[in-house]
Amino acid sequence: MRIVKLHKSNLMSFLEEISQESELWAPVKKYEDKHIFKNIEDFDQIDLDYTRTILPPKKLLFPPSFRMYEATPKKFHADFSHISKKTLFGVHPCDIHGLLIMEQFFKQSYEDPYFSEARKNLTIIGHSCWPDEHCLCRSTQTHIVEEGYDLFFTDLDKNYLVWIGSSHGDDLIQLKPDIFDEDVTEKDIQQFMRWREERDKAFQSEIQFEAMPDLMELKLGDSVWEELGEACLACGSCTSVCPTCNCYNVRDNPVLGKEASDITRCWDACTLENYSAVAGGENFREKKSDRLKLWYTHKLQAFISKYGKPACVGCGRCVATCPVDINIKTVAQSLQGEKVDAFWRRLNQEVTQ
Amino acid sequence: MNTTKPQSIKTNPFLPEPARIVRTYDLTDDVRFFQVRIADMEKALSFRNRPGQFVMISVLGAGEAPFSISSTPSRPGLLEFCIRKTGIVTDALFRIKENDLIGLRGPYGNGFPVDNMVDKDILIVMGGLGAAPLRSVLLYCLDNRDQFGRIILLHGAKRPAEMIFRDEFLSMKERDDLECYLSVDEDDSGQWTDNIGVVTTLFPKLESIDPANTYALVCGPPIMYKFVLKELVNLHIPKDQILMTLERRMKCGVGKCGHCAIDYIYTCLDGPVFTYWDVLHMRELI
Ligand SMILES: Cc1cc2nc3c(=O)[nH]c(=O)nc-3n(C[C@H](O)[C@H](O)[C@H](O)COP(=O)(O)OP(=O)(O)OC[C@H]3O[C@@H](n4cnc5c(N)ncnc54)[C@H](O)[C@@H]3O)c2cc1C
Ligand code: SF4
Ligand code: SF4
Ligand code: FES
Numbered sequence: 330m331r332i333v334k335l336h337k338s339n340l341m342s343f344l345e346e347i348s349q350e351s352e353l354w355a356p357v358k359k360y361e362d363k364h365i366f367k368n369i370e371d372f373d374q375i376d377l378d379y380t381r382t383i384l385p386p387k388k389l390l391f392p393p394s395f396r397m398y399e400a401t402p403k404k405f406h407a408d409f410s411h412i413s414k415k416t417l418f419g420v421h422p423c424d425i426h427g428l429l430i431m432e433q434f435f436k437q438s439y440e441d442p443y444f445s446e447a448r449k450n451l452t453i454i455g456h457s458c459w460p461d462e463h464c465l466c467r468s469t470q471t472h473i474v475e476e477g478y479d480l481f482f483t484d485l486d487k488n489y490l491v492w493i494g495s496s497h498g499d500d501l502i503q504l505k506p507d508i509f510d511e512d513v514t515e516k517d518i519q520q521f522m523r524w525r526e527e528r529d530k531a532f533q534s535e536i537q538f539e540a541m542p543d544l545m546e547l548k549l550g551d552s553v554w555e556e557l558g559e560a561c562l563a564c565g566s567c568t569s570v571c572p573t574c575n576c577y578n579v580r581d582n583p584v585l586g587k588e589a590s591d592i593t594r595c596w597d598a599c600t601l602e603n604y605s606a607v608a609g610g611e612n613f614r615e616k617k618s619d620r621l622k623l624w625y626t627h628k629l630q631a632f633i634s635k636y637g638k639p640a641c642v643g644c645g646r647c648v649a650t651c652p653v654d655i656n657i658k659t660v661a662q663s664l665q666g667e668k669v670d671a672f673w674r675r676l677n678q679e680v681t682q
Numbered sequence: 683m684n685t686t687k688p689q690s691i692k693t694n695p696f697l698p699e700p701a702r703i704v705r706t707y708d709l710t711d712d713v714r715f716f717q718v719r720i721a722d723m724e725k726a727l728s729f730r731n732r733p734g735q736f737v738m739i740s741v742l743g744a745g746e747a748p749f750s751i752s753s754t755p756s757r758p759g760l761l762e763f764c765i766r767k768t769g770i771v772t773d774a775l776f777r778i779k780e781n782d783l784i785g786l787r788g789p790y791g792n793g794f795p796v797d798n799m800v801d802k803d804i805l806i807v808m809g810g811l812g813a814a815p816l817r818s819v820l821l822y823c824l825d826n827r828d829q830f831g832r833i834i835l836l837h838g839a840k841r842p843a844e845m846i847f848r849d850e851f852l853s854m855k856e857r858d859d860l861e862c863y864l865s866v867d868e869d870d871s872g873q874w875t876d877n878i879g880v881v882t883t884l885f886p887k888l889e890s891i892d893p894a895n896t897y898a899l900v901c902g903p904p905i906m907y908k909f910v911l912k913e914l915v916n917l918h919i920p921k922d923q924i925l926m927t928l929e930r931r932m933k934c935g936v937g938k939c940g941h942c943a944i945d946y947i948y949t950c951l952d953g954p955v956f957t958y959w960d961v962l963h964m965r966e967l968i
Contacts, residue, residue, distance in 0.1 A: 399694050400742050402783055405697050438951060439936035477939040576940030581745040581932050590743055597933075599940065623943075631946035 331499070335489045339508040344418065346504045351414035351452060354389060356382055356669070358552055366417065375417050377484075380461045381644055385572035386424050387431055390447045393569075394595040397443065401580070401589045409446055416452040423466040423642040424475040427572025429477040430640065435593055443594070452497065455481035460532050463645030465658060467529070468536040471642040485520050492510055536661045538639050541629040544664040549622065553663050555584055558618025560653045560673035565598030567624070567656070570646040573632075574598070591593050601621050625660055695936045698740050698785030699725060701761075703778055709846045710762055713811065714776060717754075720786065723784070731755050732793030733819035734927060734955045739763070740785035740937045748932045748950075750815035751789060756825035761786075764814045764846055777780045790935040791897045792953050794819050794925060799897045803831040805919075807910050809838045809845065810883055811904025813846040815927050815954075828860055829892050831895065834861040838881030842871045863887060885917075893918040900926045911958060915962035924958035 335343070344353060350367070355375045364379040364504040366386055392411060392485045399406045420428075429674040435444035455478040466472040472480065479498035482489040490513065493499050500511050568574045581590045600620050632640035647656040654671035688791050705717040720726035731751055740746035753762035767776050778784065796819070804823055806818045823830050835854070839845035845866065855862045863884045865877040877884060881902075898914045900907065907926065930949040933939035940947035944964055956964075 355869060400698075400740065400785065402742060403700055405700070405785060408698050410915050435938065437937075440693075440940070441696075441938055442694050443696075571712045575937070575938070577933070578941075579746065579939070581740070583743045589791070592740075592746075597939070597941075626945055627943070 331493045333493065334503065334510040334513050334517060335440040335491050335508060336510070337487055337489065339505075340489070343421045343505055343508060344369075344372060344375075346499065347416050347418075347452075351416045351450075353416050353418060355418040359383065366420075374420070376499055376642065377456060379419075380458065380464070381421075381649065382594045383646075384570060385426065385427055385644065385646065386420055387572055387575075389415055389417060390428065390431060390450060391435075391509075391575065391577075391596075394593055395441055395443070396591045397579075397594050398592050399584075399589055400592055407442075409443070412443075412447045412450055414450045414452075416454060418454045418598075419456040420453060421456065421458040421595070421644075423464075423469075423471045423644040424471075424572055425453065425474045425477045426466075426642040427644065428453070430642070431575060432477075433636075448516070452501070453478045453480075455492075457481075457483040457528075459528060461645070462533045463648040463658070465534050465536055465641070465642060465644030465645060465648075467532045468534070468538055469639055469641055469643035472528075472532070483521065483524070485517065485524060488517070490517065490521055496631065517550055534645075534658060536658065537665065538629070538633070538661075541661065542633045545626060545630040548664050551664075554618040554622055556677045557621050557655055557660070560618055560676050561600065561617045561621055561655055562652060563600055563602055563620070564652070565615055566599045566650050567647045568598035568600055569596060570650045572642055572644055572646070573628075573640045599627075600674075621655065625657075628657060629661065629664075686750065695787070698738070698746075698787045700783050701786040703780050703782050703784060704760060705780060706778075710844050712767045713764055713846055714767070716765060716775070716784065718761045718763065718784070719759065720761075721783065723865050726759055729789075732791035733787040733793045733796060734793035734815050736763065736815075736935070736954065737761070737786050737788030737790065738932075738968070739771070739775070741747055741771055741774040741778065742785075744771045746785070746933075747771040748790075750818070750954075751828055752814045752817045752823035754818050754845055756822055759796070764811070764817075766811055779873045788845070788935065790950055791951065792898065796822060799823075800829050801831060801922075803834070803892060803896040805834045805836070805837045805891065805896055805898045805914075807881065807898065807900045807902070807906075807914075807933065809906040809910075810840075810844075811846065811889070812901030812903070812906070812927075813837065814901075818900060819845060819899060824857075824860065832891075833859065834863075834891075836865075836881055836884045838865045838884070838902075840867045842866050842869060842874050861889070880909070882913050885913045891917060891919075896918065896923065898924045900924065914958075921959040921962065922957045925955055926958065926961065927954045928955070928956060928961075 353369045354366050355369050356379045357374045358363045358376045359365045364382045366382050369375060387599040395411045396408045398408055432448060435441040478494045481492040526568055576596050576597045576599055580593045582593055583590050628640045641657050648658050653673045659669050700721040701718050702721055703892050704719050707791050736748045736750045738746050739749050749763050751761055754763050756804055760842060765772055767773060774903060789950055806816050823833050837851055851864060854860055863879055865879055865884050866874055867880055869878055896919050898919050900910050928949060930942040932950050933941045935950045937948045937951040
């Protein structure tokens with residue numbers, strides 16, 4: 330690991346250099362306080378003053394919908410044409426952790442060539458962030474990141490401290506070696522330490538994840554699940570916005586005027602009604618409460634037992650997104666026996682009054 | 683701009699192999715037998731599976747679905763399936779004619795632990811479509827007859843006409859190295875000479891079994907599990923020697939799409955064969 334310094338005035342020229350070789354993707358303001366990762370045509374669009382994007386960057390490696398292959402009567406043609414060289418700039422630590430979890434998942438046992446190929450073609454440049462009231466990443470230990478990036482920029486007023494995380498990252502520095510300052514001074518280090526300390530204090534939400542596997546097991550029959558199931562709209566938004574949700578469906582889309590089909594992979598959500606339906610009209614999880622249990626068992630119990638960490642990187646997207654406040658925070662709080670102020674709770678109280 | 687051409691993708695687990703339908707005929711009103719050969723001869727001959735594994739079969743314009751391999755790896759070259767007509771993919775399969783091409787990829791799943799079953803007595807209990815995966819292991823054991831102890835087959839169907847592989851199993855009754863018991867819930871044909879009653883009525887007919895030395899393999903409709911498992915436990919067969927195959931929605935077969943997940947178990951990778959012990963310890967399994 331090597332750390333260098335970049336004066337902020339040199340950022341754009343560096344990004345310009347990078348975009349010669351690959352598409353540049355960065356946060357852009359979509360409306361009001363909503364940001365998205367977007368392919369940058371105009372550098373002025375880039376807005377690094379953001380907390381979380383609507384969709385996590387998984388969409389670059391695992392697009393919401395893409396053709397896996399074309400099927401014809403006699404042959405199957407694999408299709409990788411949706412993959413291109415990309416650089417993702419401005420991604421926060423929690424999202425880098427999300428990409429790492431995805432990578433581990435898609436590469437284990439049967440390696441997914443679509444994911445791996447896209448990952449090989451992706452350069453990741455991280456950027457420091459400041460938590461808002463929804464961020465839970467300190468509880469998930471994903472507020473800092475030590476791997477999974479090529480470069481990482483920490484914003485210190487006039488300068489960036491730049492962590493070089495891979496040999497490819499070093500190649501990027503060599504594109505414009507003059508603008509990077511090897512001399513990180515004691516003053517810079519002090520400034521960085523102060524920034525770290527203040528940021529640590531800025532977190533407002535805390536969850537005890539270590540207790541969750543046992544709490545999930547103990548409270549599986551708890552009435553709170555019925556309460557959550559009553560309120561859930563089965564809209565699937567929580568799944569789309571979660572950086573660690575990887576479920577998908579496969580469609581056979583016949584091509585017009587040709588004896589062929591596009592075999593398409595598209596995002597699916599276990600919170601949707603037909604997710605677990607099988608032949609004979611049997612549906613293993615017809616009830617919304619059962620599907621929510623599946624989601625939270627995966628995040629808070631199963632993944633922890635298998636990998637020693639939750640399948641949650643604390644990005645706060647489910648907190649900011651669910652229209653009825655069903656999210657990792659309110660569910661965990663209620664499992665912990667805390668008082669919860671959430672729409673689903675208020676709804677239930679009003680109904681039973 | 684910048685479109686990449688992957689040079690080095692050696693294996694793409696999602697890409698099917700073209701395979702030819704060699705022969706089909708009806709087993710019952712809504713279940714059909716399919717004999718399939720992978721079009722590439724070398725691949726056809728090098729295809730190896732364990733009994734109890736499944737493949738993903740695709741039909742152009744309809745999609746893809748999982749099906750158990752009904753044939754035994756001890757007779758390589760051709761793959762056999764019995765398939766019930768129930769929806770989009772299976773309807774399309776029923777429209778397909780001999781010599782037509784389909785897509786096939788696999789084999790997937792754990793299959794039956796045939797190596798652990800060596801020297802043991804094998805008790806197979808099947809009902810309805812449960813015959814599909816269990817025929818594979820039955821034929822495998824018969825083809826390697828000297829590796830196993832007693833082989834006992836219990837097969838139940840609603841009516842004689844609905845008994846899958848009826849003629850094949852009836853002719854097996856002649857064998858003296860297999861204890862074969864067949865039963866129908868009711869006989870509307872007037873020609874049934876075997877047992878009448880649900881499959882559990884066959885249990886009293888068994889000669890006494892040595893439970894610690896027995897592997898029981900069960901597959902059938904959910905209602906059958908309920909009663910058969912009780913009988914097997916009464917016989918004192920250890921719960922981790924009672925094997926069953928489970929059905930889940932599957933969209934990939936290789937542990938990626940998430941559809942078959944139960945807790946941290948992926949039915950397509952860790953199953954579809956589970957022991958009764960597993961089942962008792964996992965919520966939602968059946
Ligand atoms: C490991 C394994 C092995 C199997 N082996 C065999 C076998 O050997 N033989 C065999 O015949 N079958 C087998 N099956 C079952 C087989 O995979 C299904 O019958 C097949 O997927 C049905 O596909 P389809 O497109 O024809 O039906 P679909 O069009 O998917 O519909 C089938 C039925 O499922 C229900 N359904 C499907 N999708 C939905 C939805 N979105 N919402 C609500 N309901 C829905 C409907 O009620 C419909 O009747 C196996 C399954 C597994 C998992
Ligand atoms: S939990 Fe919330 S976001 Fe998720 S499906 Fe239910 S209503 Fe939609
Ligand atoms: S569960 Fe919620 S907070 Fe955790 S990673 Fe998913 S969207 Fe982010
Ligand atoms: S079938 Fe896709 S994960 Fe098991």
